[in-house]
Amino acid sequence: MxxxxxxxxxxxxxxxxxxxxxxxxxxxxxxxxxxxxxxxKVIKTTEFVILLSAIGFFALSIVSDIGDHSYAISRLEDVFKIVGVATWFTYFIRLCMREVNSIVRLSSAN
Structure with a gap:
C-alpha cells in the first residue's frame, strides 16, 4: 500500500x-x-488458500502493470489489485477472528 x-x-x-x-x-x-x-509453519495452520489467492491477484496486477499500458489494461490492473486487497483483508480478518475466538473459548473454560 x-x-x-x-x-x-x-x-x-x-x-x-x-x-x-x-x-x-x-x-x-x-x-x-x-x-x-x-x-x-504458522501459515500452514491457517486458511492459506485465501492468502494464496490474494498473492495470485497481486501477481496478476503486477503482470498487467509491466505489459501494455492501455486504458483497458490499466483498469484490469486496478481490478486485480482491489480483489487482491479484498482477499488479503479477508485472510487476516478470518485469522484474527479465529485467534479471538480461541482466546474467548479458553477464558470461558476457566
Whole structure:
C-alpha cells in the first residue's frame, strides 16, 4: 500500500534513484519469499488458500502493470489489485477472528 500511495515503483525508484521497476518487483518478491519461509509453519495452520489467492491477484496486477499500458489494461490492473486487497483483508480478518475466538473459548473454560 505504501508503494502505491507514494508511487515508489512507478516514479520514485525509476526516476529519482535510477532503479528499474522490474528490479523493485524482484526485491518485493524476495521479501515476500523470505517472510513465507520464516512463517510457513504458522501459515500452514491457517486458511492459506485465501492468502494464496490474494498473492495470485497481486501477481496478476503486477503482470498487467509491466505489459501494455492501455486504458483497458490499466483498469484490469486496478481490478486485480482491489480483489487482491479484498482477499488479503479477508485472510487476516478470518485469522484474527479465529485467534479471538480461541482466546474467548479458553477464558470461558476457566
Amino acid at each position: 505504501i508503494d502505491d500511495l507514494f508511487l515508489l515503483h512507478e516514479v520514485v525508484f525509476p526516476e529519482y534513484l535510477n532503479i528499474k521497476e522490474k528490479l523493485v518487483y524482484a526485491f518485493y518478491a524476495i521479501i515476500l519469499l523470505f517472510i513465507f519461509v520464516k512463517t510457513i
